Amino acid sequence: MIRVVGTGTGAPVPEELTADAALVVGGRRHLDAVRLPAGAERIVLGPLAPALDAIEAYVDKDRPVVVLASGDPGFLGIVRALAERFGPRRLDVRPGVSSVAAAFARAGLPWDDAVVVSAHGRQPRTAVNVCRAHPKVAVLTGPGAGPAELGAALRDTGRVLVVASALGDPRRERVERVTPAEAAARDWGTAVSVVLCLDPGRAVDAVRTVAGPAPGPAGWALAEDAFAHRDSMITKFEVRALALARLGPRLGDLVWDVGAGSGSVAVECARLGAAAVAVEKAADGVARIRANAAAHGVDVRVVHGAAPDALAELPDDPDAVFVGGGGRELPAVVAACARRARRTVVVAMAALDRVPAARAALTSAGLECDGVLLQSSRLAPLPGDVTRLAATNPVFLLWGVRPPARCEGVAQ
Numbered sequence: 514m515i516r517v518v519g520t521g522t523g524a525p526v527p528e529e530l531t532a533d534a535a536l537v538v539g540g541r542r543h544l545d546a547v548r549l550p551a552g553a554e555r556i557v558l559g560p561l562a563p564a565l566d567a568i569e570a571y572v573d574k575d576r577p578v579v580v581l582a583s584g585d586p587g588f589l590g591i592v593r594a595l596a597e598r599f600g601p602r603r604l605d606v607r608p609g610v611s612s613v614a615a616a617f618a619r620a621g622l623p624w625d626d627a628v629v630v631s632a633h634g635r636q637p638r639t640a641v642n643v644c645r646a647h648p649k650v651a652v653l654t655g656p657g658a659g660p661a662e663l664g665a666a667l668r669d670t671g672r673v674l675v676v677a678s679a680l681g682d683p684r685r686e687r688v689e690r691v692t693p694a695e696a697a698a699r700d701w702g703t704a705v706s707v708v709l710c711l712d713p714g715r716a717v718d719a720v721r722t723v724a725g726p727a728p729g730p731a732g733w734a735l736a737e738d739a740f741a742h743r744d745s746m747i748t749k750f751e752v753r754a755l756a757l758a759r760l761g762p763r764l765g766d767l768v769w770d771v772g773a774g775s776g777s778v779a780v781e782c783a784r785l786g787a788a789a790v791a792v793e794k795a796a797d798g799v800a801r802i803r804a805n806a807a808a809h810g811v812d813v814r815v816v817h818g819a820a821p822d823a824l825a826e827l828p829d830d831p832d833a834v835f836v837g838g839g840g841r842e843l844p845a846v847v848a849a850c851a852r853r854a855r856r857t858v859v860v861a862m863a864a865l866d867r868v869p870a871a872r873a874a875l876t877s878a879g880l881e882c883d884g885v886l887l888q889s890s891r892l893a894p895l896p897g898d899v900t901r902l903a904a905t906n907p908v909f910l911l912w913g914v915r916p917p918a919r920c921e922g923v924a925q
Contacts, residue, residue: 515568515578515599517592519609520546522584522681522706530607531579536571538564539581547581561591565598572599583706584611589631589653612706613651616677619688620709622716625724627651627709630765632658638829639765641666645788646764646812647726648712654705663708664696666829669814675709676701712812726764730784733757735777740805742775743797748837751889752861752908753778759859759912760833762787769831771820771846772838776802776813779835783811790827794819821849833857844870851878851913859912868909880913 516534520526526547531537537549538556549555558564571578585608586592595604617624628647632640633655640652644667652663660676667674674696679685685704696708718727734754737747748756762768762782770779773791775798783789783806791802791813799817806813816823821842834850836843836858843862850858851874858880860871868884875882886909890902 514605515572515580515595515603516605516607517580517582517586517595518607519584519586519590519611520581522610522612522615526581533577534579535576536568536578537581538568538578540583543581543583561594565594568595569598572603584609584613584615588613589629610681612653612677612680615680616651616675616688616707616709619677619680620675620690622649622709622711624649624651625721626718626727628726628764629653631655632663637662637666638767641829642765642767642788644672644710645670645767645814646783646786648715648812649718650710652708652710654708656703659705660691660696660701660708661699662697663710664691664693664698667693667710668697670812671712673711673713675711677706677709678702679704680706726786729786733781733785735781737777739809740775740777740780741801741808742777743801747775748777748861749889749905749908751905752887752910753781755885755887755910756835756859756861757781757785759910760835760857762789762833766832767829769824769827769834769850771824771834771836771850773802773815774798774837776805776815778837779813780805780809780811782835783813784809787832788812788814790814790816790831792816792818792820792823792827794823820846824849824853830855834859836860843867844874847871847874848878851875851880854880854913854915857912857914859910862909862911863906865909868911871911875911875913878913880915882911882913884909884911886910 518526518530520543534553536554539558541557544555556564556567568578582591588611613629627649628643629651630640630643631653633653637658644650674691676689678687734750736750762785764786766787768782768787768789770791773779773793776791779789779791793799799815802815830853832855834854847860872882888907890904892900893903895901
């Protein structure tokens with residue numbers, strides 16, 4: 514039997530849980546915090562594979578093993594690796610209070626509506642995108658992905674960071690509420706347990722039935738009248754439906770909407786859980802996008818500027834890009850987007866003349882290109898209580914997809 518004991522943010526580990534252990538595995542601070550039986554072997558947890566091999570040798574001889582872990586080891590913890598290797602029936606899990614639960618408790622907030630993301634041993638981009646898109650996020654930090662890095666990436670969001678350090682240690686525990694800029698300017702050391710990223714106006718949500726992020730929208734490709742727009746200058750819902758299918762926005766993604774106009778694509782991507790950036794050159798368009806995002810209760814970062822020059826100011830490479838404008842600059846815009854997109858670029862065009870150049874820009878950047886001409890007719894009423902079909906303007910939709918083998922070469 515392998516007993517997995519959560520520690521670090523709750524009460525001390527009872528001695529009876531380790532009294533019969535022949536092998537005890539855990540982080541150095543966990544091992545130092547408990548009294549171990551005489552003769553028990555200790556393994557300081559580092560690379561996981563050697564520790565699992567050592568555990569297997571003891572389990573095969575039917576000798577008891579104790580694994581010490583932080584907080585609740587079944588929550589983004591070692592239980593998953595142990596269950597995969599040895600099977601759930603060989604585990605006796607005794608959870609402690611997770612660092613996430615403890616941090617929200619110290620902040621006086623419920624967390625059934627929070628999104629939890631791990632940046633430990635990972636690039637921080639996913640955590641940053643989730644923090645941009647959602648009002649309540651807990652980030653499990655690691656070297657290179659701590660409060661300073663998160664703060665630097667979130668300066669323009671209006672978020673508040675709650676940095677919880679050394680949770681459960683009565684002498685060293687600290688919980689500090691700071692702005693992203695303040696977080697970016699400090700050296701936080703190695704004791705940070707978790708960072709909460711909060712939208713102050715939405716930190717306390719309504720009572721929930723299902724825990725986790727808010728449920729996704731019941732539908733997408735919303736009608737044009739769901740958005741404020743100018744002179745029908747908006748991506749029609751039929752085009753938007755296919756564009757969204759090709760963009761594939763999801764939690765943790767970053768999507769650009771370039772030449773955004775009303776921002777309908779950016780707003781819909783944000784409704785589906787992605788972090789969205791809308792690039793628009795017209796000042797009235799910028800205001801319109803912000804109003805549409807607010808009306809739909811989502812966060813969209815709006816950049817006032819003309820592509821492709823404005824794209825150079827965006828530090829993070831997008832997972833997917835929608836290009837809905839560009840005029841004569843369209844080939845250069847598509848090329849700039851295609852160079853940086855990690856997964857997909859989708860281009861909508863009304864002018865036939867621009868299709869070859871846009872396609873060439875996609876393929877020149879190493880993307881595999883496909884496309885379709887969309888022509889649709891909508892039901893329209895006629896006098897006499899009858900209906901006709903009213904044709905919409907045809908639109909070319911091209912999309913370029915980066916082959917999986919080449920995705921590793923894109924900047925992370």
